[in-house]
Amino acid sequence: MVLSPILFIKLCKGGNTMEPQETSTIKVSAKKRKSTENPIKKLIFSQKLAPYFFLTPFFLVLLIFFLYPIIELFRMSFQHILIGQTEWVGFANYKQMMNHHFFTAVKNTFIYTFWIIAILIPVPMALATLLNSKYLPFKNFFRSALFMPALVSVIVGGIFFSLMFGDTEKDFINSLLVQIGMEPQQWKLGAATGMFLMVSLNCWRMMGINVIYFLAGLQSIPNSLYEAAEIDGANTIQKFFRITVPMLKPVTLFVLIISIFGGLRMFEESYVFWKNGSPNDIGLTIVGYVYQQSFDYNAMGLGAAVSVILLLLALVIGLFQLKHFGAFKED
Amino acid sequence: MGQKLTSIINKTLLILFFTFASFIVLFPFYVMLISGFKPATEIFSNGLNVSMALDTLTLENYIHLFTDGKEYFRWYSNSILITVITTIGSVILSSFAGYALAIYRFKGRNLIFGLVIFLLLVPVDILMLPLYRVMIFLGLVDTYAGVILPFIVTPFVIFFFRQYAIGLPKEIIESARIDGCTEFGCYVRIMAPMMLPAFGAMSIIQAMNSWNNFLWPLIVLRSNESMTLPIGLASLISPYGNNYGMLLTGSTLTVVPILIVFLFFQRYFVAGITMGGVKG
Numbered sequence: 030m031v032l033s034p035i036l037f038i039k040l041c042k043g044g045n046t047m048e049p050q051e052t053s054t055i056k057v058s059a060k061k062r063k064s065t066e067n068p069i070k071k072l073i074f075s076q077k078l079a080p081y082f083f084l085t086p087f088f089l090v091l092l093i094f095f096l097y098p099i100i101e102l103f104r105m106s107f108q109h110i111l112i113g114q115t116e117w118v119g120f121a122n123y124k125q126m127m128n129h130h131f132f133t134a135v136k137n138t139f140i141y142t143f144w145i146i147a148i149l150i151p152v153p154m155a156l157a158t159l160l161n162s163k164y165l166p167f168k169n170f171f172r173s174a175l176f177m178p179a180l181v182s183v184i185v186g187g188i189f190f191s192l193m194f195g196d197t198e199k200d201f202i203n204s205l206l207v208q209i210g211m212e213p214q215q216w217k218l219g220a221a222t223g224m225f226l227m228v229s230l231n232c233w234r235m236m237g238i239n240v241i242y243f244l245a246g247l248q249s250i251p252n253s254l255y256e257a258a259e260i261d262g263a264n265t266i267q268k269f270f271r272i273t274v275p276m277l278k279p280v281t282l283f284v285l286i287i288s289i290f291g292g293l294r295m296f297e298e299s300y301v302f303w304k305n306g307s308p309n310d311i312g313l314t315i316v317g318y319v320y321q322q323s324f325d326y327n328a329m330g331l332g333a334a335v336s337v338i339l340l341l342l343a344l345v346i347g348l349f350q351l352k353h354f355g356a357f358k359e360d
Numbered sequence: 361m362g363q364k365l366t367s368i369i370n371k372t373l374l375i376l377f378f379t380f381a382s383f384i385v386l387f388p389f390y391v392m393l394i395s396g397f398k399p400a401t402e403i404f405s406n407g408l409n410v411s412m413a414l415d416t417l418t419l420e421n422y423i424h425l426f427t428d429g430k431e432y433f434r435w436y437s438n439s440i441l442i443t444v445i446t447t448i449g450s451v452i453l454s455s456f457a458g459y460a461l462a463i464y465r466f467k468g469r470n471l472i473f474g475l476v477i478f479l480l481l482v483p484v485d486i487l488m489l490p491l492y493r494v495m496i497f498l499g500l501v502d503t504y505a506g507v508i509l510p511f512i513v514t515p516f517v518i519f520f521f522r523q524y525a526i527g528l529p530k531e532i533i534e535s536a537r538i539d540g541c542t543e544f545g546c547y548v549r550i551m552a553p554m555m556l557p558a559f560g561a562m563s564i565i566q567a568m569n570s571w572n573n574f575l576w577p578l579i580v581l582r583s584n585e586s587m588t589l590p591i592g593l594a595s596l597i598s599p600y601g602n603n604y605g606m607l608l609t610g611s612t613l614t615v616v617p618i619l620i621v622f623l624f625f626q627r628y629f630v631a632g633i634t635m636g637g638v639k640g
Contacts, residue, residue, distance in 0.1 A: 076464070079543035083460035084472065086453040090513040095479055098490035105489060159377065164370040167378075173626060174382035177389070180618045182572035184590040185611040188597065189388040192395070192604070201391065233385065241630060294485045297574050301594060316485055316575070323489055324579070333489050340486045347481030 102340065105333035122334035131335065133310040134318040137224070137299075141314070142292025144228040149239050150284055156236070157243035158273055172244070176237030183234065187301025190230050191217075217302055223311040227298040235291075239284055246280030247273070286350050293343060296320065315339055389615075396421055396612050400605035421605035425613075432610050434585055435592035439571060442507055442588060446570040449512045451562050455555065457513065458521025459547060463530065473522070479515035485575050492579055506580040507588070511570065517562050524558040525551065560628045564621070571618060589614050 072078065106123070109116045156175070160168060178186065193201045194216040203213035216222045254272050263271065274281075299312035305321045307313060313321075315335065323332030397417045425432060460466075461473050484491070491510060492501075500506035533546045541549070552559075574590050581587050587595070593610055596603045622629055 074542050076537075076543060077466065080460035080464035080466045080469070082544075083456040083547070087457040087472075087513045087518065090510070091475065091479070093494060094491060094510040095482065095487070098487040098494060099482070101490035101493065102487060105493075156381070159374060162370070162374060164367055165374045165378065166371070167375075169626075171378040171382055172630075173622075175385055176629070177619070177622070178385060180568065180622055181615055182574065182590045184572075184574060184594050185614050186388070188593065188607055188611050189392050191597070192608070193388065193391060233388070236385070290483065294483050296485070300574075301597070304594075304597070319489070320575075320579075329489055336486050336489060340482065343483060343486065344481055350481075351477065 099340075102333055102336055105330060106337045108330045108333075110329040111327070118330065122330045125331055126334050126338075130310060130313065131318060134313045134315050137311070137313055138293060138295060138315045140224060141227060141231075141295055141298075142289060144224070145231060145235075145288050145292050146285060148228070148232050149235055149288055150281060152232075153236055153239035153284075154243050154274070154277060154281070157240045157247055158269060160240065161244060161247045172237075172240070175240050178234045178236070179238045181234065183230070183297035184301050186230055186234055187298065190226060190233075191302060194226060218308055218311075220309070220311040223302070223307065226302055227295075227312065230298050230301075231291075231295075242280055242284055243277060246277045250276045282350075286346065289346055290343065293339065293346075392608060392612055392615075396605075396608045400424075421609045425606055425609045429606065429610070431584065432592065432606065435587050435589045436613075438504070438586060439589040442504055442577075443567055443570040445504070446508050446511050447563055447567045449508065450514045450517060450566050451559060453513045454517035454562075455521045455552070455559070456547075458518045458523075459525045459551060459555075461518070461522045462525035462528075463533070463551070476515050476518050476522075480519060484510060488576065488579055491576075495580055501580060502582045502586050503580075504586070507573075507577050510576065511573075514566065517566065520562055521555065521558055524555055528554055557628075557631070560625070561631045564625060564628050567621075568618065 107117060107119060109118045109121070159165070160171060160175075165171070181189075194214075195201070195203065196213075196215050196217070198204065198207055198213045202216075206213055214222050216226055250273065254276070255268055258268050258272060294316050295314050296316040299307065299314050299317050303312045305317065305325055316339070319332045319335050319339075322328040322335070394417075397419065399416060399418050399420055457476075461469060461476070495501050495506045498506075500509070528551060532550055533541075536546050536550055572590060573588070574594075577588050578591050578594075581591060584592075584595075589610075593607065593614070596607050596610070
């Protein structure tokens with residue numbers, strides 16, 4: 030999803046690698062091409078039609094699995110849907126949406142997203158900077174180690190976490206707490222500890238990926254800036270805050286946006302701990318609410334209405350991203 | 361002299377720091393691995409912990425998985441099949457589209473590229489309800505095709521290939537055309553080989569996404585036999601802990617293939633991620 034930091038950096042610097050160059054020679058040679066084939070065959074193999082052939086699979090998927098469902102989603106959100114019969118109900122689904130389960134879901138999603146941003150931007154940035162240090166040997170090894178959790182699916186990672194954060198005194202994390210003289214926790218029963226589980230699971234998995242993004246960003250900072258700062262007598266901390274942080278702004282924004290997207294569509298981190306029913310909705314997220322209403326309570330219309338809101342939210346954020354980077358001004 | 365000393369101190373501190381960080385990050389893997397070799401009864405009564413008494417280690421869980429885990433290996437083969445088809449299909453079909461957008465000038469090019477960008481912003485998860493209805497209509501609920509088709513052309517991969525193909529030398533196609541090469545022939549014989557690094561990076565990203573994909577397969581796949589690994593494993597999670605052995609060994613075996621791929625193709629992973637970004 031979204032776009033690469035590297036490309037952004039290139040684009041922000043005004044590189045024009047985006048634009049395909051029209052070479053007039055292509056047309057000339059096409060005319061020159063002598064052909065004794067019949068005209069229909071010629072048309073089919075022509076340069077004019079070729080791009081459309083290449084794009085056919087995309088067109089099909091676009092229509093069936095994207096454009097039609099988007100329209101259908103809006104339609105569904107105004108319907109009351111039961112098996113075999115649908116009924117137009119106007120804005121009833123949107124009105125019904127205003128209930129405390131939904132608000133809890135929104136609240137949880139936002140709190141979760143907040144923590145993801147608060148942790149998964151500064152920490153990987155610092156880690157990447159340290160990892161990039163000229164003093165550190167075995168860089169690749171450490172980078173790979175940090176990255177490895179990203180290979181594990183949320184479900185499998187969640188199973189590790191579930192077992193480590195078990196409720197009894199003997200389960201690993203609780204046994205550590207007991208050793209340092211704290212109370213063992215019922216991790217999956219409280220709102221705060223539940224949030225902690227979801228956030229830490231995601232941080233564990235995503236940390237290495239974000240480190241790699243920031244590392245890529247660091248490579249594009251010219252060394253001369255640091256040298257100049259050294260001549261002026263700047264220390265390491267000053268260099269970090271005055272050069273590294275500002276120069277990493279494009280990557281930071283990129284990570285911020287994928288974090289927001291990831292937060293908004295969060296579902297699995299909650300599902301792996303509670304399936305669809307967490308005590309007092311402590312693990313309920315917006316996507317989880319859509320799933321629960323649509324597939325457990327058969328209220329697809331309500332699910333669709335919530336999805337519409339989510340879709341609009343994603344589009345607003347996405348358009349902000351495009352506008353900010355100005356990457357796609359065609360011609 | 362002073363400078364040399366600082367450099368040694370820096371080096372030591374950094375190594376210590378990263379060793380510690382790697383330890384924390386890799387720790388769950390370790391717990392998982394050794395717990396798989398503990399008797400299920402011990403895990404149930406003592407919880408999951410790091411204690412490792414060598415004499416109690418047993419292959420019991422793995423033996424159990426391999427003898428009674430028919431279901432599990434069914435999920436495993438489903439996952440492999442779906443991942444392979446999705447990866448190969450989506451990388452090839454998306455490369456067509458990206459290539460066309462980069463190389464040709466044609467009516468509607470900007471509009472189509474605009475659509476690709478628009479789709480980058482629409483997470484498929486949000487469309488799960490209408491997509492599910494489409495699948496009911498097409499009779500694809502509970503089939504592999506139902507899981508695979510919505511991802512068979514991926515906007516993000518199209519975008520990536522477009523950016524990559526723009527940088528390729530177009531003069532080569534030009535001369536190939538004069539020599540009588542068809543447009544498709546140009547793609548297969550000349551351009552696709554030049555895009556191999558892009559194919560490598562995108563295959564890895566797509567394989568990872570597909571192997572770990574959860575929400576959509578959860579909705580489409582309704583029967584136990586058609587489940588993929590993440591969904592099957594999730595269905596085993598219960599509060600009573602009677603499945604610990606199978607959960608642990610099953611999860612461990614899920615991670616192993618992707619770790620092996622990672623160790624061999626690390627460079628492509630990093631390239632794929634830095635050049636592209638990952639879903640989720």
